[in-house]
Amino acid sequence: MAGPSLYERLGGVYAVAAVVDYFSDQLVEKRTIEKNVPIKEWNAKKAAYRLPGLKFLRTLWVCAISGGPFQYTGKALGDAHFDFMLTPSEFDEVSKVLAESLDHFKVPKREKEEVLAAFEAYKPAVTAGSILR
């Protein structure tokens, strides 16, 4: 028997949105991976008007992939990140901030691991642009 979905165990859209909101602000505030120039420029120039939409799309993505009643209709993650030229080690730094954000909200171990694994599964797509460096 399939038990409750990850979406349900996380607490639904409001709980997911709260974590994504915090995580997304942390990345900008802590200037995570700003040695990556396109990210540094995005934080400086685009975050002001694109961060709310990015939070919405990240929330939608998590809600869809975790079994919630939503469909992710944003860009394919490979396309959305290619020009940032993200390297695998930059990806890992961002994963660390995600892990800390899940801890901040006291997300239980099992759910935390499932969210991190879903994120990690997109590492090859998200870091495909690192070939440009």
Ligand code: HEM
């Ligand atoms: C790990 C390093 C990552 C960094 C630094 C990063 C950063 C960004 C940035 C700055 C954007 C905004 C692009 C724009 O203004 O159009 C973006 C888009 C997005 N990212 Fe990431 N991202 C990372 C990984 C991921 C992963 C693993 C996921 C999901 C599992 C994800 C989900 C999204 C989504 C859903 C969008 C919006 C796509 C759209 O415009 O339709 N990101 N990311």
